[in-house]
Amino acid sequence: xxxxxxxxxxxxxxxxxxxxxxxxxxVLLVERALRDRRLLDAKWVDGYFGxxxxxxxxxxxxxxxxxxxxxxxxPGRTSLTKLGAGRFRVTHAITPGARVSVDKTIVNTxxxxxxxxxxxxxxxxxxVLQGSYNPGGDPTSAGTHDGGGALDIxxxxxxxxxxxxxxxxxxxxxxxxxxxxPGQADWPWHIHAVAISDTDLSSQSQHQVGDYYxxxxxxxRRGPDDGPKVAIRTWEEYRRR
Numbered sequence: 001x002x003x004x005x006x007x008x009x010x011x012x013x014x015x016x017x018x019x020x021x022x023x024x025x026x027v028l029l030v031e032r033a034l035r036d037r038r039l040l041d042a043k044w045v046d047g048y049f050g051x052x053x054x055x056x057x058x059x060x061x062x063x064x065x066x067x068x069x070x071x072x073x074x075p076g077r078t079s080l081t082k083l084g085a086g087r088f089r090v091t092h093a094i095t096p097g098a099r100v101s102v103d104k105t106i107v108n109t110x111x112x113x114x115x116x117x118x119x120x121x122x123x124x125x126x127x128v129l130q131g132s133y134n135p136g137g138d139p140t141s142a143g144t145h146d147g148g149g150a151l152d153i154x155x156x157x158x159x160x161x162x163x164x165x166x167x168x169x170x171x172x173x174x175x176x177x178x179x180x181x182p183g184q185a186d187w188p189w190h191i192h193a194v195a196i197s198d199t200d201l202s203s204q205s206q207h208q209v210g211d212y213y214x215x216x217x218x219x220x221r222r223g224p225d226d227g228p229k230v231a232i233r234t235w236e237e238y239r240r241r
Contacts, residue, residue, distance in 0.1 A: 007049035013210030105131025122169040127154040148200025153191040174235035176212035
């Protein structure tokens with residue numbers, strides 16, 4: 001499951017059809033199952049989890065009665081298990097967990113655990129300004145906080161080095177994270193972070209994660225990444241390191 005979810009975030013953002021390393025075999029299992037349900041044309045069964053496969057998977061989720069975040073085109077544990085019944089077994093499952101409160105905002109338990117570990121590495125607490133599951137809460141967020149895994153973090157009292165250190169800690173535990181400045185858009189200084197491979201991600205956050213893997217800054221103009229260089233890992237990969 002980890003490999004399939006990773007590919008579903010990265011592949012739609014690629015400018016070519018390079019396959020996500022280590023994901024081809026798992027993606028093919030999913031695509032063949034979608035093909036056999038007549039949700040995906042055979043020509044797209046290629047191990048590349050691009051936008052066509054994402055759309056097909058979303059159709060499968062909707063056929064199960066799922067709506068909104070549950071039909072976002074990212075394979076969740078329950079839908080993937082149902083798709084694979086009699087065909088394949090789901091391993092390395094990802095579970096966002098229940099919704100909980102952090103700094104008067106809402107996140108899921110996976111995101112809360114990631115944030116706590118980043119704070120431990122950093123040696124200081126971080127204040128969450130905007131959490132997840134907040135559709136329409138901040139128009140400047142462009143939908144990134146509509147689903148799970150998204151955080152905006154205060155940088156009040158931080159100098160440049162402290163901001164960079166915070167982003168580095170967040171990236172180390174599995175966030176795609178950047179310092180956002182007033183020069184980029186109509187928002188104050190803050191850190192924007194998205195939990196990689198959170199299966200509740202909004203489509204906008206999925207795109208930001210894909211761009212992060214491709215060395216971009218997660219903004220609409222898709223400029224180069226301006227954050228500290230850190231080996232990209234998911235939370236699950238970080239915990240196994």
